[in-house]
Amino acid sequence: MSTLAERLAAMRQAQQPGTVPSPRHDVAEPTPNEAPVAGKRRATPAPAEPEARGRGGRAGGADEDRLNEVRGAVHAELLNTLGPRLYEADLDQDELDQELRTILADVLGAQERPLSASDRLRVTQEIRDDIIGYGPIEPFLNDVDVSEVMVNGPDSIFVERKGRLTAVQARFADEAHLRRTIDKIVSRVGRRVDESSPMVDARLPDGSRVNAVVPPLAVDGSILTIRKFAADPYTSEDLIRFGSFTRTARDFLDACVRGRLNVVVSGSTGAGKTTTLNVLSSFIPGDERIVTIEDAAELQLHQDHVVRLESRPSNIEGRGAVSIRDLVKNSLRMRPDRIIVGEVRDASALDMLQAMNTGHDGSICTVHSNGPRDTLSRVETMVLMAGMDLPIRAIREQVASAVDLIVHQSRFRDGSRRITHITEVERMEGEVITLQDIFVFDHSQGYDSDGRVLGRLVATGLRPKLLDKLRESNVHVDPMIFATVG
Structure with missing residues (x-):
């Protein structure tokens, strides 16, 4: 309780004209x-x-x-x-x-x-x-222009807005406040994070991807990264408007998905692979049974017959873990027409190849890589992680037989995400898998005065051999879409 003198001083301060406390004393002024x-x-x-x-x-x-x-x-x-x-x-x-x-x-x-x-x-x-909600980051999660929220400890928050990273003045009260927010997020999806399990992947109710790392691994305070997903998923028309691909490339990818080709979407972190995977999945006919497999359920499919599976980490006793590989194996017993794996990052690559090679055509997955050729190398490496003593040639034959198309996506310096390669996986020639670029990104147009990339996806002029496969599925593609524009 304050003393009488303090209360009288406060009353005199309140009665002085022009000294009404401003509700904005707590807002830091922006620098010039x-x-x-x-x-x-x-x-x-x-x-x-x-x-x-x-x-x-x-x-x-x-x-x-x-x-x-x-x-x-x-x-x-x-x-x-x-x-x-x-x-x-x-x-x-x-x-x-x-x-x-x-x-x-x-x-x-x-x-x-x-x-x-x-x-x-x-x-x-x-x-x-x-x-x-989620405390001081709640306004940014509701801001449609913000695509990612990054909390680097209670006193440091960054957001990605229109492809650019920006520091914001919001902050958590202390480390305990930040940890309460992280616990709220992960507990709602049955996950946990503590000193014995200091890293966790989770999701928000709208599917936004969440990653959290807490001390002792996070030296300067808990780290929270949220990659937002739009409440209304992007469509192929949105990606055309953004310049991610052209209408011609969209029509070709539509035909490939309807024709049940096996597609791998590759790219670096934050390149937009999951968004592209969502768009490709939208081309799947509505009368097929789709099984999706993810670490944290993010895909937003609108077909009627979708079965969603999500991996599970081990409990506090180190038991009960269910990996992506376990789910891929189990999905083969669920009578799927299509198998969609959110991300292949380990030995599950072997099971995914087996699924593609045993009649489950039309499967789609994502892989982290720097380009179409690197995608094949990554898949080979992940197959070797399964512990099977397979010769490299046998693995490459499996890859060449299973994968029909690689869609590679990149994030440019201006923050835009573009598909840079649509590449056909042809066959084995000796010890090497031959690839053929069908569409590539044209960098020759350079950048405008604001640093925005001006290029676009163009046809190479080569007619892909997979058109024969599409014809067998009663899907016809006009060969003229592959002609180069003079």
């Missing part, structure tokens, strides 16, 4: 070289900025401390009232809002000085973001 970020949440200045804190005087600091005290009291009371229900995925937002307003009114009623309307709104919004 930094544009304000749209949709940015108000953030408390870092302690290392005494000048910024000093501009508000003692009244500004006292108001901020008082807001923190009210926020803490409301948050604690809400936790006591709702308890474990706060971690339920189907928490009723209307009920939470009503509970929050009731508790806030009770806590403010016990205060000697009421909060202003703007401060009351701010406290309510911040607590609601913490309880029903």
Whole structure:
């Protein structure tokens, strides 16, 4: 309880004209070289900025401390009232809002000085973001222009907006606040993260990909990376508008998927492989049974007959793990028409090749690589990880027989994601698998004045041999789409 002298001083300060505390004392001013970020949440200045804190005087600091005290009291009371229900995925937002307003009114009623309307709104919004959302990163998850959110400890948050990385002023209160947010995300999908298991892959309810690393592996505080997925998945028309591929290339890929060719989508991290995989999956006819296999369920398919499988890490006793390889093996017993693997990264490559070679045509998967040729090398390496003592030639024959098409995607310096190669896997010639580029990205047009790439995907003029396979599936492609434009 404050002393009488302190209360009188506070009353005199409040009664002086022109000294009404501003609700924006807590917003750090942007530097001259930094544009304000749209949709940015108000953030408390870092302690290392005494000048910024000093501009508000003692009244500004006292108001901020008082807001923190009210926020803490409301948050604690809400936790006591709702308890474990706060971690339920189907928490009723209307009920939470009503509970929050009731508790806030009770806590403010016990205060000697009421909060202003703007401060009351701010406290309510911040607590609601913490309880029903994800704290200070909630506004960025709701921002349609933000594609990725990167938290490098409680005091450092970056976002990717339109392909560019930008530091934002929002921050978590402390490491414990950040860990609570991570625990909320991973617990809703049955995962855990702690000192014994300090890395975890998870997902948000909308399918956005989540990765978290906590101490002792993360030296400067817990690291949280969220790759957002659009609530309404991108379509092939969207990718044409973005310049990811051309309408001609889209029509060819559509024919390849309908013709049940086995396709590998390759590229580096963040190149847009999963988005392209989603678009390719949309070409699958609606009367086929599709089995999807992923580490964290991200694919958003709209066909009626889709079976989704998700791998599982081991429990706290080190048991119960179910790998991608286990799921690929099991999927063969589920009568699939198509098998879609979100990412092949280990010995599951051998089982995927076996599936493609045993009648499950039309399968699609993604692989990390630097190019079409590197994709084949990566697949060979992952097959060897299975521990089978297979000669290299036998592995390459399996790859050449199983894979029909490689779609390679890259992320350019301007932040755009483009398909750079559509390559046919032909056959074995000696000890080498021969490849033939059908479409390649034309870099000759260079960049515009703003650094945006001007090239596009063009045909090489070579007629692919896989047209015969497509004809056998009653899918016809006009050979003129492969003609080069003079």
